[in-house]
Amino acid sequence: METTILSSDMVDARVTPKGSLEHLSRQEIEQLHDTGQGGLYPLFRQCALAVLNSDSDIDDARIIFDKYRDFDLKIVRQAWGIKLEIKNAPATAFVDGQMIKGLKEHLFAVLRDVVFISNEIMESGRFDLTRSASITNAVFYILRNAGVLESQGRPNLVVCWGGHSIGRLEYDYSKKVGYEFGLRHLDVCTGCGPGAMKGPMKGATIGHAKQRIVGGRYLGITEPGIIAAESPNPIVSQLVIMPDIEKRLEAFVRLGHGIVIFPGGAGTAEEILYLLGILIDPANIELPFPVVFSGPAGSGEYFDQIHHFIGATLGPVAQSRYQIIIDDPAAVARAMVKGLSKVRDYRRQNNDSYCYNWLLKIPAEFQQPFEVTHENMHSLSLSGDRPVHERAADLRRAFSGIVAGNVKEYGIRAIERHGPFELRGEPAIMEPLDQLLKAFVAQGRMKLNGAQYTPCYRLVA
Numbered sequence: 001m002e003t004t005i006l007s008s009d010m011v012d013a014r015v016t017p018k019g020s021l022e023h024l025s026r027q028e029i030e031q032l033h034d035t036g037q038g039g040l041y042p043l044f045r046q047c048a049l050a051v052l053n054s055d056s057d058i059d060d061a062r063i064i065f066d067k068y069r070d071f072d073l074k075i076v077r078q079a080w081g082i083k084l085e086i087k088n089a090p091a092t093a094f095v096d097g098q099m100i101k102g103l104k105e106h107l108f109a110v111l112r113d114v115v116f117i118s119n120e121i122m123e124s125g126r127f128d129l130t131r132s133a134s135i136t137n138a139v140f141y142i143l144r145n146a147g148v149l150e151s152q153g154r155p156n157l158v159v160c161w162g163g164h165s166i167g168r169l170e171y172d173y174s175k176k177v178g179y180e181f182g183l184r185h186l187d188v189c190t191g192c193g194p195g196a197m198k199g200p201m202k203g204a205t206i207g208h209a210k211q212r213i214v215g216g217r218y219l220g221i222t223e224p225g226i227i228a229a230e231s232p233n234p235i236v237s238q239l240v241i242m243p244d245i246e247k248r249l250e251a252f253v254r255l256g257h258g259i260v261i262f263p264g265g266a267g268t269a270e271e272i273l274y275l276l277g278i279l280i281d282p283a284n285i286e287l288p289f290p291v292v293f294s295g296p297a298g299s300g301e302y303f304d305q306i307h308h309f310i311g312a313t314l315g316p317v318a319q320s321r322y323q324i325i326i327d328d329p330a331a332v333a334r335a336m337v338k339g340l341s342k343v344r345d346y347r348r349q350n351n352d353s354y355c356y357n358w359l360l361k362i363p364a365e366f367q368q369p370f371e372v373t374h375e376n377m378h379s380l381s382l383s384g385d386r387p388v389h390e391r392a393a394d395l396r397r398a399f400s401g402i403v404a405g406n407v408k409e410y411g412i413r414a415i416e417r418h419g420p421f422e423l424r425g426e427p428a429i430m431e432p433l434d435q436l437l438k439a440f441v442a443q444g445r446m447k448l449n450g451a452q453y454t455p456c457y458r459l460v461a
Helices: 026-033 041-052 061-067 101-122 132-145 168-183 199-210 245-255 266-279 297-313 329-349 374-379 388-407 409-418 427-442
Strands: 002-005 010-015 072-078 081-090 157-161 187-190 218-222 238-241 258-261 291-295 323-326 421-424 457-460
Touching: 026 041, 026 072, 026 101, 041 061, 041 072, 041 081, 041 101, 061 409, 101 132, 101 238, 132 245, 157 168, 157 245, 157 266, 168 187, 168 199, 168 291, 168 297, 168 329, 187 199, 199 218, 218 245, 245 266, 258 266, 258 329, 266 297, 266 388, 266 427, 291 297, 291 329, 297 323, 297 388, 297 427, 323 329, 374 388, 374 421, 388 409, 388 421, 388 427, 388 457, 421 427, 427 457
Parallel strands: 157 187, 157 258, 187 218, 218 238, 258 291, 291 323, 421 457
Antiparallel strands: 002 010, 010 081, 072 081
């Protein structure tokens, strides 16, 4: 690899893929260089910059893109394959002139997924992405192409959700839980960013090392809208870029065998509402899927607030689908091991795959992409008299919009142009929503490092 150090902040480099995607067709290269509408260059550049900006302490995508506005990359054809020519890349991605190996793998995972999703999922005509079953098949093909579907071995993949802007105490606790997972031969899947996404992976590496486990999995799943604000952490051993947040969430619940949720903010609330909205569907009532909410002793109040919000908006059936374990990492791991045993037995009895949960029914309301605009946010129906799964779906969309307004470039710019998103609903829904959001703001869960936060939303009962 050739590198030129431009400054303490930026580097030029030429990087060769190794082990995957050494060759691209002429058409694919033209797509990746196409800067126009429909071309892949803007998407590829955005995701590549996010990967190379790993471990950043900035979660405002607009600031990141402005800082590296001269970042550029193009594909160079050679007789023996391709190279990536990179200009003005973040210097933190390099050590003594060499790109960090994990980040290099992530960079070419981006290239793999951007090309595959465009040509094989969006443009091929094979998938009708308005149909539920077809969406599930598309998610499967993306994951299979990325090489993350493992058919051998017992179910052992635990998905961990939680905030990217948690404090040190909660971060250290997530590491302890990950360590207990590693000791029990469990692998970890997260949203791949910092905070509660990095902690469990870091802890699991130590547990795996003590058990002399070679090849422990640290799977990260992201999507273009969030990747800049939550850059993949270097511990991730397998990175997958999904087309949008809805397919990212479906990938989590179909790949994972159980889920642990740490403290977080709007993004974590979105994930919780997505998960519970699916699990309370009558078709999934008998399906085993262990879910644990957990944090250190100081997080007890946080989970009381979450539990109250779920009860007020979704009811006791939703509350029955999870357990809360405070300040006991070993108990969390034991609960997962017990739950995963039930998952294994259920899938064996029903001849379902260990590596992809086909039996889980995901209603169409949770699969269709939600375009975050002021009009669409205003049109959400946050009403207590609607069917509970529809209520959960619109609450999930509301939090998705808040996430966009907080950290996604297009959301931040929309707020600057038109002011806060307006959410309307009945007092029975809006009051607990208001209480929860105020708690997130007071606890510094909306932005990294407790940065000053101006709400991107306005609630109207």
